Amino acid sequence: MNQKTMPQLMISVLGLALLLAAWTGCKPADKKTEATPGAASPTAAATPGQPGQPGQTPAPGAPSFNLNPAVATMTADKMPDIVAKVNGLAIKKDDLLKGAQVVQMQLAQRGQPVALTPDVYRRVLDELVGITLLQQEARAQHIAPSEQELDQQVAARKKQFPSEEVYQKALKQTGLTEALLRQQMRDQIAVQKYVESQVISKAAISDQATKDFYDKNKDQIRSPDRMHLRHILIAAGPKATPADKEKARAKAEDLRKQLTGGADFAKLAEANSDDGSKVRGGDLDWVVAGQTPPAFEKAAMALKPNEISPVVETQVGFHIIQLLERQAAAQAPYEQVKDRIAFMLKQKQAQESVQAKIKELRAKAKVDVYL
Secondary structure (H helix, E strand, O other): OOOOOOOOOOOOOHHHHHOOOOOOOOOOOOOOOOOOOOOOOOOOOOEEOEOOOOOOOOOOOOOOOOOOOOOOOOOHHHHEEEEEEEEOEEEEEEHHHHHHHHHHHHHHHHHOOOOOHHHHHHHHHHHHHHHHHHHHEEEEOOOOOOOHHHHHHHHHHOOOOOOOHHHHHHHHHHOOHHHHHHHHHHEEEEEEHHHHHHHHHHHHOHHHHHHHHHHHOOOOOEOEEEEEEEEEEEEEEOOOHHHHHHHHHHHHHHHHHOOOOOOHHHHHHHHHOOHHHHHHOOOOEEEEEEOOOHHHHHHHHOOOOOEEEOOOOEEEEEEEEEEEEEEOOOOOOOOHHHHHHHHHHHHHHHHHHHHHHHHHHHHHHHHHHHO
């Protein structure tokens, strides 16, 4: 589904609150960067064993920066130590810098590099003011997570790390203590609860609204070119030795020879594949462009229905691919997309409700901005 990008920055306040909950000094990603306790993990590219969601539409209000990455950045040394106050509560320069880094990193992961210009900093600061207002209102209404909920969230964060030692090291590197992280997570959950119960609980989209949107936009609501595939994977990851890779390739070649000789694909997949799809006879369901590794996609695109590919090597091993069916891009039927349209419209309505609430709170608050 095609959508126009919103011209102004409309970061979902709740989404940014989640990203900034622990404000753990996320750095621009590099290959060796360790996870941090409060950082949102980037979504990995879909692989045949981990299919993505075909046809997903970006949520309305996703960050949109129509800015040139080459524009000179605002340097931190030109900022005051306190960049804003919300009802007397300071938002520090460090909070803004870390928040802007998170936004920059998230956009980079979406292929939208953005320079940290004065305009970007001011827009991110505006969102931080909004988050602070929501946190203050949640406290005023005595909305907070239970200790059990908080324990569960802390435990979930710890599970992102291979050991307690690595977790503690990450905390230390980001200047956090467990007590501080716990308090920041408490604020995060409180904002979630407040927004869900007091702001967006009334958001509802009628069937008529969904149908009206479809009727007005159906020429742009199209299902993409897609392929129904199945495959067999013989694993040989990056750490495999040359001998192991050669053994895996030989096994894949032997299986392909059996398939071209008439063997049952599903049975061979169930018995031999190292991919999770083996339980479905190797079936990957419908796949669209960009969901699989480039070499896998190129080989699949070259196939005719029921044709079996040569052995294809990717970063996870050796694949044998079969194309079952191909569908060209076409206008999507209403029944196929109505749930996604309803979800999108509800997201938009919820986001507008959050922004309206922030505007209401800001009108009653004392907000001083020093940028």
